[in-house]
Amino acid sequence: MLRPLSEDVSRIAFARNLPELKTAFTLGLNRLGFISYNISVNRSSPSEFMEKPTLTTWTTKELDTYVNDKWSGRDPLMMHLELNKTPLLWHQKNWDTSDHQEYYDYVRFQGITGGLTLPLPALDGKSSAITLLSIDKIPQCPHVIDAVTILSSVAVARMAAFKEGQFSEYDIRRFKLLSDLQVEILNWMAKGKTNNEISSIVGRSERAIAYHVSEILAKLDVTSRAQAAAFYAAMGFSD
Known part of the structure; x- marks a missing residue:
């Protein structure tokens, strides 16, 4: 695993633009067993993580659905980010409780079996994090947290190195103006x-x-x- 991880780190570190960075970052996370992610840097509130991601594999339609269905107010992953600064590695069965039955039904319907929510370093008064989803039937091992931390940290540093990194893919809707x-x-x-x-x-x-x-x-x-x-x-x- 170390060799592929080091190769992915190199690809991310030497990405020349945002699309190239996204390709390298996505490939690295796919190798770790995650099919999709949202990474948000220096947001004012946890609700902005999913509503205005800095880099994401979600489509604009999927993001719109999340916003329109008001998931940010009842998403347990966002609640965790608001209350904790620790990683949350979870499996589908973790949400099979009376408190989170709605989210359990949601992830089951989407075919999602697990995921990881990971806080990242941020400026004072701001929050940064990445949320990832998996469809693997076997739960992720805890060591994946370290690998995701490494890839995410390099990606955030690389985004800061070129101006494209300050733009959110979600801002594509601005072109409609x-x-x-x-x-x-x-x-x-x-x-x-x-x-x-x-x-x-x-x-x-x-x-x-x-x-x-x-x-x-x-x-x-x-x-x-x-x-x-x-x-x-x-x-x-x-x-």
């Missing part, structure tokens, strides 16, 4: 084009392009063209 023209302008921004060049390409005045660029930054909640371009690339939209 952009007009078709603004999406086109953002595409050219991501390719390094200036306002003057974009003006010639799309047939609008440079003043109009400047206005739309400022709108793009505001709608994406970023402060620079570079951040907007990095967001666009991290979401997998660039060529």
Whole structure:
């Protein structure tokens, strides 16, 4: 196990962008027996872990369902994070109690057999954690906690090393705020084009392009063209 773990650590540590990091991180966690995860860094409350993950394998639809069904208020994993700073390695049968019957029914319906919720280092007043799910019938051994801690720590450090890491995949919905023209302008921004060049390409005045660029930054909640371009690339939209 040590050799694959060291290889996964190296892949994560040398990832050049967020998509590459996600691929390496996901592969490493898959090797440990987990099929999905949410990792959230420096969130204001445990409820944001699942609602606004920094990196996740959940789809936007799955995240929306979690939010709309108000799971954050009754999810025992989130309750654990709010009350404890210790890892929680669990198996499906752990939730077969009167207090957690709803969650037990939920994980059984989803085919989930176990998981791990692991607090991570965070800034003062903030919280960081990763939650992982498994469909293996055999319960995970406690040593998996150390392996996940290592992979997660390297992933968090790597995300901090490039600007894409500050964006949440869940923020992809921000693109719905952009007009078709603004999406086109953002595409050219991501390719390094200036306002003057974009003006010639799309047939609008440079003043109009400047206005739309400022709108793009505001709608994406970023402060620079570079951040907007990095967001666009991290979401997998660039060529």
